[in-house]
Amino acid sequence: MGAPSSSRFRRPKAGEDERSPNLFVANCGPAVGVSYEAIGSVFSAFGDVKGIYAADDSGARVIVSYFDEGSAQAAFNSLHSRPCPDLANRFLHIRYSVLEDSPATRHITSSVPVSLVASELNIPGLFLFHDFVSAKEEEELLAAVDSRPWNNLSKRRVQHYGYEFCYDIRNVNTKQCLGELPSFVSSIVERVSSFPNLDDSTSVALDQLTVNEYPPGVGLSPHIDTHSAFEGLIFSLSLAGPCIMEFRRYLEGSWLPNSTPGMNMAVENPDDYSSVLRRAIYLPPRSMLLLSGEARYAWNHYIPHHKIDMVNDTVIRRASRRVSFTFRKVLADANFLNIVILKSKGGWFSHSKLHDRTFNDMV
Numbered sequence: 001m002g003a004p005s006s007s008r009f010r011r012p013k014a015g016e017d018e019r020s021p022n023l024f025v026a027n028c029g030p031a032v033g034v035s036y037e038a039i040g041s042v043f044s045a046f047g048d049v050k051g052i053y054a055a056d057d058s059g060a061r062v063i064v065s066y067f068d069e070g071s072a073q074a075a076f077n078s079l080h081s082r083p084c085p086d087l088a089n090r091f092l093h094i095r096y097s098v099l100e101d102s103p104a105t106r107h108i109t110s111s112v113p114v115s116l117v118a119s120e121l122n123i124p125g126l127f128l129f130h131d132f133v134s135a136k137e138e139e140e141l142l143a144a145v146d147s148r149p150w151n152n153l154s155k156r157r158v159q160h161y162g163y164e165f166c167y168d169i170r171n172v173n174t175k176q177c178l179g180e181l182p183s184f185v186s187s188i189v190e191r192v193s194s195f196p197n198l199d200d201s202t203s204v205a206l207d208q209l210t211v212n213e214y215p216p217g218v219g220l221s222p223h224i225d226t227h228s229a230f231e232g233l234i235f236s237l238s239l240a241g242p243c244i245m246e247f248r249r250y251l252e253g254s255w256l257p258n259s260t261p262g263m264n265m266a267v268e269n270p271d272d273y274s275s276v277l278r279r280a281i282y283l284p285p286r287s288m289l290l291l292s293g294e295a296r297y298a299w300n301h302y303i304p305h306h307k308i309d310m311v312n313d314t315v316i317r318r319a320s321r322r323v324s325f326t327f328r329k330v331l332a333d334a335n336f337l338n339i340v341i342l343k344s345k346g347g348w349f350s351h352s353k354l355h356d357r358t359f360n361d362m363v
């Protein structure tokens with residue numbers, strides 16, 4: 001199992017969504033007296049480390065790669081731009097780093113069979129509701145956001161309501177509320193809150209909305225929504241055009257540190273998908289996706305950067321745009337408590353009585 005070449009990692013471009021499980025750490029490495037073992041020990045306090053790679057041949061810059069973005073964010077927030085007592089008090093300079101999609105990755109991505117219903121994916125906590133809104137409601141929702149200002153990221157446009165999501169720190173500023181969610185989504189929020197069998201009604205007091213507009217060929221890097229920013233349920237409404245969404249789960253124990261002193265701890269090659277479970281689902285316009293429990297916390301979700309998706313034997317061209325409305329509940333204080341509780345109960349909760357169906361069957 002080889003390490004990815006350092007040239008595969010790059011700095012996020014200006015305005016690009018920075019969310020990434022990879023950190024570039026400067027002033028850190030064997031050339032400045034810091035072993036990979038010591039780096040592994042410090043960074044694994046924030047989550048499972050997938051590998052540590054030399055960022056270049058200086059010996060003083062490394063890439064620390066986690067399985068999830070939340071861990072990278074926690075490490076960034078605690079260690080960036082301050083002396084690290086466990087690494088000889090060296091000042092660490094950290095930024096996010098993006099792993100480029102390779103042709104091999106793209107090939108593998110296209111080979112995942114795509115399901116039309118969530119129940120086939122066997123991911124607890126994942127639900128898809130077809131026809132959640134009518135064509136008329138879809139038109140009205142699109143008109144509402146199109147009459148408001150968009151913020152341009154490098155490849156897509158976004159709007160935030162309730163709280164601004166800051167892509168650089170991968171978190172919301174809970175002290176700065178932008179106001180209530182706009183009235184044009186009231187009926188959607190109400191409908192979501194009336195889902196049968198949601199265990200905890202407080203979890204659906206949704207107060208943050210991100211609207212994403214994707215042109216054809218633009219997707220979203222694999223990520224798990226920041227644990228410390230949002231509570232357990234995430235709802236995402238697809239409008240205007242379809243896409244496929246892929247889910248990836250890294251198998252436990254696939255990271256085995258190399259204990260040889262002075263050796264690189266990198267043991268996982270991101271192009272080696274043998275340690276990753278992968279599933280994909282087709283999201284048609286007007287459908288609502290619900291991520292909860294294991295689907296929300298243990299699986300990365302990812303929208304491939306494709307203009308054309310293969311849905312089994314059918315070629316589906318991305319529309320001139322896809323607009324998604326993602327609803328979340330912001331946590332008042334950054335913490336990981338809810339995840340610990342879910343895990344300590346002996347597994348991930350799931351809303352087992354929910355199934356794939358049209359929303360009108362449910363109310």
Ligand SMILES: O=C(O)CCC(=O)C(=O)O
Nearest residue numbers: 210212220225236324326
């Ligand atoms: O576009 C979507 O459906 C998903 C959006 C998403 O995952 C996000 O904004 O974090």
